[in-house]
Amino acid sequence: MHVAVVGAGLTGCLLACYLARRGYEVTLYERRPDPRQGGAERGRSINLAISARGRDALRRIGLEEKVMAGALPMRGRMIHPVDGPLDFQSYSHDGTAAINSISRAALNDTLLDAAEAASGVKILFGHRLTGLDPETGELTFDTGTAKADVILGADGAASVVRGHIKLDEHVDLLDHGYKELTIPAVDGEFALDPGALHIWPRGDSMMIALPNPDRTFTCTLFWPKRAFAEVEPVVVEHFRAVYPDVIPLVPDLAEAYPRNPVGTLGTVRCTPWQRGGRVALIGDAAHAIVPFYGQGANCGFEDVVELDRCLEETGGDWARALPLLEERRRPNTDAIAAMALNNFVEMRDKVASPVFRAVRTLEHRLEDLLPGVYVSEYELVSFSTLPYARVRRRVRWQRRALAGAAALLLTGIAASLATARRRAR
Known part of the structure; x- marks a missing residue:
């Protein structure tokens, strides 16, 4: 049986690995060029926080140790007030449990390598999906046509596969967007404590910073969309007033701020996730959430584990497995979508209380x-x-x-x- 997976991001690559383990012939289609090649397109990316659910999915196919070798554990939040001392808030009651900061690009590269090495998997880059017939399994790309017995859309929140399935779709966009900045290393060392997720809570907005193995921090501003343009002419003055301790940490602030784009945040809900037991959505394509619980990738990886379980229980009957996946996962993805929105309020406001x-x-x-x-x-x-x-x-x-x-x-x-x-x- 031939399975087409559209989208070679995190969930798509992991899915290809799981399906290959079951003996399926898998073709993984990706619109981008190979991101492992120098100069290839990289999307805007918020650093990921891999936690228990993601680690469980990786462990099942022997990838946990390799992935975690490039991760940095964060055992709590470090709160940065406008003035006054820093406040460390442990994530766990005993201070030992940690979420793990990892570059989305680095994780994607590792999963691409694993999928490429898996028996029966073929990866085709530079294939942009332009059409899909759910009845016949025919896919149309800007490079030609192909056919598959089962088609799985793992192509993210803006899924093209989703657009070709007749379903009810609702996208709730936040009034907030995001922009990334970088805190460079200082004399080869971290400028901030690398064992914490740093938060600058400011009521209706915030900034966070996650550590990277190269001793830098990836900072993400979560602001009301209108604020990005309003602040641009006076960005240094604004940071001096609102994020005073960041000024010496980002020496290229005046240049980087206008150069870096503003990303969109939102929640995707749709029904059904599958059609005819032959075409289905998985991960963000089915249920994208806002990033404030650090569960986006973890949740998508759980989808893959559950699909694997459904295939096992149904003896590989996709017509039964795909509806079963939606039945089991939808209550859980609805729950984490709500909790992620609630956690945004907590992070930007309540943590300082x-x-x-x-x-x-x-x-x-x-x-x-x-x-x-x-x-x-x-x-x-x-x-x-x-x-x-x-x-x-x-x-x-x-x-x-x-x-x-x-x-x-x-x-x-x-x-x-x-x-x-x-x-x-």
Whole structure:
């Protein structure tokens, strides 16, 4: 059986590896030239945070160790206020668990190498999809035509495959965009602590910075779209007022800011994800999310693992496996889409609040006192493979239980005070 995978990004390459392991003949089509060749096109990229779900998918095909060799662990958030001391906030209650910063381009190269080395996989670069017939499996590219028994669209949030499937599609774009800057190494060393994800929360906007193996940091500004143009004429003055500690870290700020493009952020929802058990969407093509939980790639990799599981359970019957994939994954992708949007508010605003810090301290204390019973949302999302929808249900249950316990405690205190007053009379 011949399977066509459109899109040789992260999910597409991993998918090709999994399908090859099952013995399928796979052709991986990519509109770009080979990104591993010097001078090839690279897309705008927010650094990735690979965590438990992504590592699990890589581990299953023996790629975890190779990928993680180029990753940098981040065990918490380092909050940069406008003035005052830095504030480190651990991700886990014991300070040991970490998400891992990795270059999207480096990870894509590793996965391309793995797909290329897999038996039965052929990669064709410079093939831009222009047409698709879901009934016959015929694909039309700007270079010619091809045919496949199954077609899987792994071509990202702006999926061309999605455009050729009759479905209901809804794209929610944020009023915020993003722009990248680079903090260079200083005398060959990191300019900031490489063991943290750095955040400059500023209410309706923020900046983050993730470390790279070459000792640089990739900074990403998440601002209201209108602000990018408004700030450009006075960018140095704006940073001096809003991000004062960044000024000495980005010596080419005045030149880099207008040169680097503004990217778009949004959530993609569509239904169905597949048509006729023959053409289907996977990863961002089916359910793109905003990047504020660091789960985009992790979620796409989980799709691949679940598809592999569905194929195993159905004996390779694609007509049953593809609808089953959507049935199982949609509640989870809907859940992480909502949590990612909520985490944007948390990162840009709440992390700087004393109330937020007190709540996180309480959560970590409860995790120490009730190991395995109380687990924070962040730890369940980033450091477990518990399905996202179950994470949401568990967190809601925990919060209701805590609220009930607090109410009982207050009732008990009130009763004790009332008894004490009666005795005092």
